[in-house]
Amino acid sequence: MRCKFLLAALSLLVFAGTAWGEEVSVDFCIDGDMDQLCDEEFTAYVELDGLTDKNLLEVAFEDELFIDNWDDYLWAVTIEGYGYDLLPQFDGPEDVYLAEGDEVYIWYTGWMWYSSCEEGSQSQDSTESDGSQGSDPGWSSDSGTGSGSGTGTGPGWNPGSGSSGGTGTIPAGSAEVKAVSSWLSGYTVEVDGVPIGIDGTGSDVLDGVYTFYVAGNQQHKIKVDHPEFWKSWEEFFISGRRYTADIDVPGRIVPSG
Structure with a gap:
């Protein structure tokens, strides 16, 4: 009886943990010069719970492209399909809801034109x-x-x-x-x-x-x-x-x- 109870409790914890920490595979396309072509493409796993547009930018730039100071000179970005065209440092992080296989299209990243902007x-x-x-x-x-x-x-x-x-x-x-x-x-x-x-x-x-x-x-x-x-x-x-x-x-x- 105790064994069944422990198994049931363990199953419940596993189920809850899966629901709480659910991850989906998301395709990233980063257009660095606004020519509507992907300059960087990769697939990454993101955790759905509490996911924001800022989280997606952190995944793209910090985890995948290894650019730690991206928010110092990243000017404008749009995640296609979600209407977030302002940076989190301007309008605050916005919640994003994604499904398996969705694409995050970052229209303009900034690092390729920072000097030309100056x-x-x-x-x-x-x-x-x-x-x-x-x-x-x-x-x-x-x-x-x-x-x-x-x-x-x-x-x-x-x-x-x-x-x-x-x-x-x-x-x-x-x-x-x-x-x-x-x-x-x-x-x-x-x-x-x-x-x-x-x-x-x-x-x-x-x-x-x-x-x-x-x-x-x-x-x-x-x-x-x-x-x-x-x-x-x-x-x-x-x-x-x-x-x-x-x-x-x-x-x-x-x-x-």
């Missing part, structure tokens, strides 16, 4: 010294570059070159963003809470496409606002890159050049 910051400083980007939160210029009126840079501005975008030179220290929609037009574009322009006003064509610039190597909140609809994104933008914000479909702002 160079981009210097380039931006030299631009600021002549006031070419102005001191206001956003501004417009038919020439696409403008002359500005101050020494600082705002979160975004409209180049005033119509809706084409993607063909001219991107100003130093900046990234180009093109908002596109096949059904919504006349919307207001905001960068970091500041309206910078309206689709179809000035030299811009009323066609649902609006091209603008944001300060590069920074994270920005982009919002399109209309009486019938609004949508927002929060992304990290790299100097010299072009991005497309598709208003019509769910998902992130994606690199386009």
